[in-house]
Amino acid sequence: xxxxxxxxxxxxxxxxxxxxxxxxxxxxxxxxxxxxxxxxxxxxxxxxxxxxxxxxxxxxxxxxxxxxxxxxxxxxxxxxxxxxx
Amino acid sequence: xxxxxxxxxxxxxxxxxxxxxxxxxxxxxxxxxxxxxxxxxxxxxxxxxxxxxxxxxxxxxxxxxxxxxxxxxxxxxxxxxxxxxxxxxxxxxxxxxxxxxxxxxxxxxxxxxxxxxxxxxxxxxxxxxxxxxxxxxxxxxxxxxxxxxxxxxxxxxxxxxxxxxxxxxxxxxxxxxxxxxxxxxxxxxxxxxxxxxxxxxxxxxxxxxxxxxxxxxxxxxxxxxxxxxxxxxxxxxxxxxxxxxxxxxxxxxxxxxxxxxxxxxxxxxxxxxxxxxxxxxxxxxxxxxxxxxxxxxxxxxxxxxxxxxxxxxxxxxxxxxxxxxxxxxxxxxxxxxxxxxxxxxxxxxxxxxxxxxxxxxxxxxxxxxxxxxxxxxxxxxxxxxxxxxxxxxxxxxxxxxxxxxxxxxxxxxxxxxxxxxxxxxxxxxxxxxxxxxxxxxxxxxxxxxxxxxxxxxxxxxxx
Numbered sequence: 001x002x003x004x005x006x007x008x009x010x011x012x013x014x015x016x017x018x019x020x021x022x023x024x025x026x027x028x029x030x031x032x033x034x035x036x037x038x039x040x041x042x043x044x045x046x047x048x049x050x051x052x053x054x055x056x057x058x059x060x061x062x063x064x065x066x067x068x069x070x071x072x073x074x075x076x077x078x079x080x081x082x083x084x085x
Numbered sequence: 086x087x088x089x090x091x092x093x094x095x096x097x098x099x100x101x102x103x104x105x106x107x108x109x110x111x112x113x114x115x116x117x118x119x120x121x122x123x124x125x126x127x128x129x130x131x132x133x134x135x136x137x138x139x140x141x142x143x144x145x146x147x148x149x150x151x152x153x154x155x156x157x158x159x160x161x162x163x164x165x166x167x168x169x170x171x172x173x174x175x176x177x178x179x180x181x182x183x184x185x186x187x188x189x190x191x192x193x194x195x196x197x198x199x200x201x202x203x204x205x206x207x208x209x210x211x212x213x214x215x216x217x218x219x220x221x222x223x224x225x226x227x228x229x230x231x232x233x234x235x236x237x238x239x240x241x242x243x244x245x246x247x248x249x250x251x252x253x254x255x256x257x258x259x260x261x262x263x264x265x266x267x268x269x270x271x272x273x274x275x276x277x278x279x280x281x282x283x284x285x286x287x288x289x290x291x292x293x294x295x296x297x298x299x300x301x302x303x304x305x306x307x308x309x310x311x312x313x314x315x316x317x318x319x320x321x322x323x324x325x326x327x328x329x330x331x332x333x334x335x336x337x338x339x340x341x342x343x344x345x346x347x348x349x350x351x352x353x354x355x356x357x358x359x360x361x362x363x364x365x366x367x368x369x370x371x372x373x374x375x376x377x378x379x380x381x382x383x384x385x386x387x388x389x390x391x392x393x394x395x396x397x398x399x400x401x402x403x404x405x406x407x408x409x410x411x412x413x414x415x416x417x418x419x420x421x422x423x424x425x426x427x428x429x430x431x432x433x434x435x436x437x438x439x440x441x442x443x444x445x446x447x448x449x450x451x452x453x454x455x456x457x458x459x460x461x462x463x464x465x466x467x468x469x470x471x472x473x474x475x476x477x478x479x480x481x482x483x484x485x486x487x488x489x490x491x492x493x494x495x496x497x498x499x500x501x502x503x504x505x506x507x508x509x510x511x512x513x514x515x516x517x518x519x520x521x522x523x524x525x526x527x528x529x530x531x532x533x534x535x536x537x538x539x540x541x542x543x544x545x546x547x548x
């Protein structure tokens with residue numbers, strides 16, 4: 001759990017870049033409807049940026065029931081603990 | 086068996102629910118699952134038992150590929166990809182043989198003057214849905230999201246009667262853990278009440294709005310050679326109401342039935358007629374299909390095209406909706422439906438990127454007009470019906486077609502049917518209520534239980 005704040009900060013930087021909003025405030029409860037540019041195109045961009053930055057790989061079916069940023073962070077944590085391949 | 090038949094409501098559903106909880110109470114949990122699976126087969130085969138072998142064939146193939154994939158997941162990546170690709174091709178060919186072969190063969194034949202033998206296979210009930218469910222299942226195993234399962238669990242996911250024929254499209258991850266929760270195996274009066282509540286709303290949507298509109302729509306579109314201006318606009322609105330209340334009512338009955346078994350299925354409609362853009366519409370209409378398309382078609386296409394850019398995203402949107410159109414059925418009208426939605430969604434995305442603005446009500450009017458017109462295309466048996474409707478909407482056939490009225494159901498001399506207008510006014514009031522049926526059910530359940538104490542599977546993160 002100690003990793004969570006770090007990953008959240010790192011994710012915040014990525015999100016600010018992808019959504020072109022340097023002021024964007026992100027918390028674990030932030031959801032797509034709270035972020036103006038979070039549409040299906042930027043969602044794929046975000047996922048690809050996250051994969052590159054954290055060195056993880058998401059399965060297609062994993063991405064569809066993430067409720068909020070907190071869920072994405074815990075998914076990243078889980079992947080980093082148990083790397084695939 | 087239809088959800089709105091008395092056989093289902095008064096015999097099938099009560100028996101299934103009662104026996105399921107009795108078996109669970111005797112701690113025969115595996116038997117309870119088998120009971121659900123077998124009852125679902127009975128439900129499926131009620132109309133036509135000849136469809137059963139086709140369903141079994143699809144499941145046998147997918148169970149084979151699922152096992153190969155689980156084995157391959159422990160070895161090399163390349164093996165896994167090969168088995169996944171083969172499994173998906175199997176599903177597409179299987180669906181294609183029943184649904185598309187004759188259409189494609191006929192079209193090629195008439196284009197080149199060839200005599201290609203047709204298969205003449207009847208389209209088995211629910212094949213489009215159970216094929217998608219199983220493709221998602223294989224894709225999720227390929228991504229290591231589904232641990233090795235018993236055959237019973239796989240069968241229950243595919244066969245579970247509330248979703249078998251017409252969706253919502255289910256995923257292993259959202260469903261199977263629910264079947265294994267101990268609390269869900271104990272009969273809960275509140276859940277039964279909530280299920281009956283939602284089922285009743287769904288039944289009312291279908292019986293009080295959709296079904297009474299159906300003969301009018303059928304008469305206008307199928308038996309009126311030249312639709313007048315008034316009739317065309319009435320039928321445009323009437324069919325949108327009919328389709329929405331029919332489909333969402335049916336899904337409410339499905340979700341309600343599952344609730345009586347303590348199972349939450351994902352919601353499929355979230356007040357789509359309130360949408361103020363086409364993008365919003367597809368995030369509210371047939372949500373589990375949109376979700377499937379986004380996850381397993383749009384995203385892989387976009388990812389395969391390198392760094393996502395607007396132009397590649399628009400391309401991916403178009404291809405996705407083109408495929409969605411074809412999935413709905415083998416006919417040029419479905420292709421046209423997909424192409425129109427794909428094109429307008431591209432325009433909508435482009436517009437949004439440019440941050441151009443539009444007053445909300447203008448967006449709502451445009452969205453509803455576009456969607457209603459494409460629904461007419463969706464329903465039409467031929468392009469001729471679409472032409473007739475379009476000419477009528479534009480007033481090319483004059484104000485009214487009452488001169489053509491036949492016997493039985495006929496147009497009033499004014500071209501305006503007051504019963505239909507009254508029914509549509511009622512439908513519009515219902516559709517514009519602040520809470521939809523699923524939200525009302527959640528409010529009702531929260532009231533019954535005193536607090537929110539369950540985890541409802543959410544449909545999606547993005548909109």
